[in-house]
Amino acid sequence: MSKTKNSPEYASFFAVMGASSPMIFSALGAVYGMGKSGAGMAAMPELIMKSIIPVVMAGIIAIYSLVVAVLIANSLNDGISLYRSFLQLGAGLSIGLSGLAAGFAIGIVGDASVWGTAQQPRLFVGMILILIFAEVLGLYGLMVALILSTK
Amino acid sequence: MERLDKAALNALQPPEFRSESSLASTLKTLLFFTALMITVPIGLYFTTKSYIFEGILGMSNRDSYFYAAIVAVVAVHVVLALFVYVAWNEGSRQWREGKQD
Numbered sequence: 390m391s392k393t394k395n396s397p398e399y400a401s402f403f404a405v406m407g408a409s410s411p412m413i414f415s416a417l418g419a420v421y422g423m424g425k426s427g428a429g430m431a432a433m434p435e436l437i438m439k440s441i442i443p444v445v446m447a448g449i450i451a452i453y454s455l456v457v458a459v460l461i462a463n464s465l466n467d468g469i470s471l472y473r474s475f476l477q478l479g480a481g482l483s484i485g486l487s488g489l490a491a492g493f494a495i496g497i498v499g500d501a502s503v504w505g506t507a508q509q510p511r512l513f514v515g516m517i518l519i520l521i522f523a524e525v526l527g528l529y530g531l532m533v534a535l536i537l538s539t540k
Numbered sequence: 541m542e543r544l545d546k547a548a549l550n551a552l553q554p555p556e557f558r559s560e561s562s563l564a565s566t567l568k569t570l571l572f573f574t575a576l577m578i579t580v581p582i583g584l585y586f587t588t589k590s591y592i593f594e595g596i597l598g599m600s601n602r603d604s605y606f607y608a609a610i611v612a613v614v615a616v617h618v619v620l621a622l623f624v625y626v627a628w629n630e631g632s633r634q635w636r637e638g639k640q641d
Contacts, residue, residue: 438570464602535606
């Protein structure tokens with residue numbers, strides 16, 4: 390049983406890299422965001438729920454990349470063509486690196502905002518708004534990854 | 541000025557001087573939201589993919605993953621909005637209690 394493969398042998402390398410790079414890069418970004426902004430809990434130990442909001446938002450970045458990684462990993466097969474594997478690599482890098490960027494932003498903003506909210510509670514609304522803007526960056530990467538991956 | 545001093549004193553007190561029940565209820569809420577955030581988006585992702593998009597609507601594998609990803613993103617935002625709402629109400633109740641003291 391011979392199968393004519395018109396794709397080179399190394400084609401699946403790019404697709405598998407595209408399947409693992411969402412988790413690799415977004416894990417870096419999400420963990421940086423959680424670590425940097427979670428330290429702000431030391432500023433207001435009695436309002437724990439408010440100081441955990443940046444941590445939750447950084448975790449959402451990791452959920453986006455998990456969704457994309459599952460999507461890409463399920464479209465891998467042995468004789469994948471070079472074109473499709475480049476598409477998967479592009480999709481994975483798109484959500485991975487934008488998740489990294491969003492995680493960095495969430496970490497820096499969350500850290501400063503939680504320390505500031507301990508002094509001035511009215512800063513809470515501004516913190517939520519900026520965190521939402523930072524997380525929408527990850528959402529844009531998710532949209533591009535979905536478009537590329539299902540092309 | 542006095543409210544900041546009271547808040548600073550409150551933060552400096554060891555945990556057993558603050559009410560144990562408030563810590564326990566905060567922990568319970570946090571555990572609830574952790575479990576919700578872990579199970580709901582990913583669970584909805586896979587169940588809507590297999591039961592709704594492939595089962596009822598009969599889409600192909602790739603299309604159903606795409607629409608299930610949209611469902612997962614919406615579920616994530618619903619859980620996040622609920623968490624922000626609960627965190628908002630936690631803060632305002634405690635600051636009101638501080639003023640009445």
